[in-house]
Amino acid sequence: MKCYEYQAKEIFKKYGIPVPNGIVVDKLNQIKNAFEIIGFPAVIKAQVLAGGRGKAGGINFVDSLKEGQDKAKELFGSIKKGIKVEKLLIEKKIDIKNEYYLGIITDRDSCGPIVIVSSMGGMDVEGVANGYPEKICRELVDYYHGLNDYQARHLVYSSGIKKEHAEGIVSILKKLYILYKECDAELTEINPLIVDQENSIFAADGRLNVDDSALFRQPALKLYKEDTLENRLDEEARIKYIDIGGDIGIISTGAGMTMAVMDQVIAHGGKPANFLDGGLGLLDKATQKALELFMLRGGVNVILYSTYTGIRGDAMAQKLVDAIENTPGFTIPVVVRFQGLNQEIAERILRNSRSKYIHIAHTIDESAKMAVEIAGRGK
Amino acid sequence: MSVLADKNSRVIIQGMTGKLGQLYSRQMIDYGTRVVAGVTPGRGGEYVHGVPIYNTIREALKYHEADTSITFTPPAVTKDSILESIDAELKLIICVVEGVPVHDMMIVHRKLRESKSVLIGPNSAGIVTPGEFIAGFIPPNAFKKGAIGIISRSGTLTYQTASLLTSAGYGQTTAIGLGGDPIVGLSQINALTMFGQDPDTDVIVLIGEIGGSKEEETAEFIKNDFNKPVVVFIAGKCAPEGKTMGHAGAIISGNRGTYKSKIDAFNAAGVPVANLVTDIPELVKEIYQ
Numbered sequence: 001m002k003c004y005e006y007q008a009k010e011i012f013k014k015y016g017i018p019v020p021n022g023i024v025v026d027k028l029n030q031i032k033n034a035f036e037i038i039g040f041p042a043v044i045k046a047q048v049l050a051g052g053r054g055k056a057g058g059i060n061f062v063d064s065l066k067e068g069q070d071k072a073k074e075l076f077g078s079i080k081k082g083i084k085v086e087k088l089l090i091e092k093k094i095d096i097k098n099e100y101y102l103g104i105i106t107d108r109d110s111c112g113p114i115v116i117v118s119s120m121g122g123m124d125v126e127g128v129a130n131g132y133p134e135k136i137c138r139e140l141v142d143y144y145h146g147l148n149d150y151q152a153r154h155l156v157y158s159s160g161i162k163k164e165h166a167e168g169i170v171s172i173l174k175k176l177y178i179l180y181k182e183c184d185a186e187l188t189e190i191n192p193l194i195v196d197q198e199n200s201i202f203a204a205d206g207r208l209n210v211d212d213s214a215l216f217r218q219p220a221l222k223l224y225k226e227d228t229l230e231n232r233l234d235e236e237a238r239i240k241y242i243d244i245g246g247d248i249g250i251i252s253t254g255a256g257m258t259m260a261v262m263d264q265v266i267a268h269g270g271k272p273a274n275f276l277d278g279g280l281g282l283l284d285k286a287t288q289k290a291l292e293l294f295m296l297r298g299g300v301n302v303i304l305y306s307t308y309t310g311i312r313g314d315a316m317a318q319k320l321v322d323a324i325e326n327t328p329g330f331t332i333p334v335v336v337r338f339q340g341l342n343q344e345i346a347e348r349i350l351r352n353s354r355s356k357y358i359h360i361a362h363t364i365d366e367s368a369k370m371a372v373e374i375a376g377r378g379k
Numbered sequence: 380m381s382v383l384a385d386k387n388s389r390v391i392i393q394g395m396t397g398k399l400g401q402l403y404s405r406q407m408i409d410y411g412t413r414v415v416a417g418v419t420p421g422r423g424g425e426y427v428h429g430v431p432i433y434n435t436i437r438e439a440l441k442y443h444e445a446d447t448s449i450t451f452t453p454p455a456v457t458k459d460s461i462l463e464s465i466d467a468e469l470k471l472i473i474c475v476v477e478g479v480p481v482h483d484m485m486i487v488h489r490k491l492r493e494s495k496s497v498l499i500g501p502n503s504a505g506i507v508t509p510g511e512f513i514a515g516f517i518p519p520n521a522f523k524k525g526a527i528g529i530i531s532r533s534g535t536l537t538y539q540t541a542s543l544l545t546s547a548g549y550g551q552t553t554a555i556g557l558g559g560d561p562i563v564g565l566s567q568i569n570a571l572t573m574f575g576q577d578p579d580t581d582v583i584v585l586i587g588e589i590g591g592s593k594e595e596e597t598a599e600f601i602k603n604d605f606n607k608p609v610v611v612f613i614a615g616k617c618a619p620e621g622k623t624m625g626h627a628g629a630i631i632s633g634n635r636g637t638y639k640s641k642i643d644a645f646n647a648a649g650v651p652v653a654n655l656v657t658d659i660p661e662l663v664k665e666i667y668q
Contacts, residue, residue, distance in 0.1 A: 108561045111488040143485035214480035256533020259614040260656045308539040310516035340518035
């Protein structure tokens with residue numbers, strides 16, 4: 001789960017990491033009040049979950065209420081990096097003396113956290129690593145012991161950060177590490193970390209990505225989870241769903257198999273509508289939910305339910321037959337391939353169904369081909 | 380021969396009294412896997428399918444010899460189950476649980492490194508040595524004894540691949556589901572090394588998917604340090620950038636973890652890559668010719 005900048009900053013504040021004074025607004029009529037509290041000069045930042053927002057015009061400095069209101073009007077509902085802007089963060093503009101970078105990321109290869117500090121903030125870290133390797137310092141941390149003081153000092157002093165800022169930044173880095181650990185973060189980043197003319201330090205921008213698997217023990221962070229279709233499907237029916245725009249609805253089990261089924265469809269000239277990994281949920285509510293989803297979505301000419309399963313194929317087949325018979329107005333042809341555990345019983349259940357929408361296939365390739373043919377007829 | 384598990388492996392099932400534990404332990408026993416004990420805290424003294432249940436692994440080991448465990452516990456307590464198995468010095472620990480927090484796995488990994496245990500998973504489909512041993516979510520009819528080793532990040536694709544190979548007349552020594560999570564125990568490289576040392580394995584089929592950079596490292600390893608033939612398939616040619624495809628491991632971020640970067644790495648290492656999963660048997664056939 002990715003947090004918005006304003007949410008990351010709320011968490012930073014909780015952990016004692018200073019952030020600029022700011023107010024989040026989601027309606028035009030809140031703008032005036034926000035500027036009265038924040039004052040000028042100020043900055044308006046579009047809240048979108050994407051990098052490169054500044055270059056896309058998502059960050060704007062304003063000096064008067066008129067200017068601020070005009071800018072806010074322009075930003076609300078605009079599209080930045082492919083995402084509609086629905087919230088703005090209004091903050092006091094800070095007079096920048098130095099910009100630094102602090103980040104912590106879970107590293108898959110070493111199976112531990114890597115802490116990264118750079119004296120060149122406000123830039124893409126990869127870019128700094130390639131162009132100015134002496135301005136960046138990384139340290140692999142032993143998760144069991146956490147970030148030791150000496151490691152934090154080593155990172156800060158050897159990344160070229162000014163001596164007079166070092167101790168303050170060491171202290172912030174240690175707080176950021178505690179946040180990383182306590183919030184089950186996959187990644188957390190302050191970029192840039194700003195020092196102003198009075199030598200005060202602020203996190204001017206922040207990122208926090210939290211491990212979805214750990215949300216059960218992060219009740220406060222779970223509230224940040226957005227009410228999107230994908231999240232609702234996961235929550236209610238354990239469906240992992242992504243729409244990719246074609247006309248062949250996909251249902252499968254396991255991420256690898258689902259992707260392989262989609263690849264097979266594309267190889268036969270078809271266009272998958274989606275990725276849908278129903279997993280164990282297909283023994284429960286996921287099948288019914290998936291059929292309803294395809295009807296609601298529209299533009300699905302055929303459904304391809306194709307899998308090789310290690311969970312009971314017979315129970316999956318029964319759920320499918322029940323779902324087809326119990327979904328009012330369901331008229332989409334379904335190509336079914338169940339291989340794996342109890343496949344013979346599964347096939348018997350499908351054959352015994354009176355539904356004329358079920359088409360039985362026996363292999364991954366045959367099922368993909370059949371689905372592409374039927375989709376072609378539907379056009 | 381085989382790798383990691385065979386007819387002599389003696390298994391303890393953690394979480395055997397749960398719904399999944401009961402279902403899949405039945406299947407394991409029917410297949411011939413030697414299940415010696417189950418462990419569920421608070422349920423010691425009960426029996427499941429005639430197998431005694433104990434409160435802890437230590438208690439089970441007082442009465443039974445065991446070298447392997449499989450975990451069916453809820454994700455919130457899976458860290459503890461794995462640590463218990465490592466502490467008991469079990470040789471092989473299989474974790475099929477989906478949704479284990481990644482921070483828990485960082486703690487597990489630290490202990491694992493200092494131990495002699497091999498961890499498969501989490502989020503693994505399990506492991507099969509056809510005719511001798513199964514553990515996990517496995518449809519047995521996909522597999523047949525033979526000379527192909529299978530290593531896969533994806534569970535369902537393990538069955539699919541085994542079934543395609545079996546139909547084409549190529550049986551398997553062992554098939555290992557490494558697990559789809561960002562942090563797992565056994566790596567592709569270590570699994571390859573095991574098959575490399577197994578005299579009965581002729582060819583290894585490696586099933587990867589988009590996300591992370593493990594396949595790229597594996598390609599480099601095969602080029603420099605591996606002598607047996609390998610055939611590769613990567614799932615996810617169709618995946619858009621920045622979207623998690625089902626489980627946390629499968630995500631393309633920036634230019635890391637893309638389908639293309641993985642295929643390029645294997646091509647550069649001279650490893651044949653199947654365009655579709657159904658092309659795998661043909662590539663295996665070419666190696667034998």
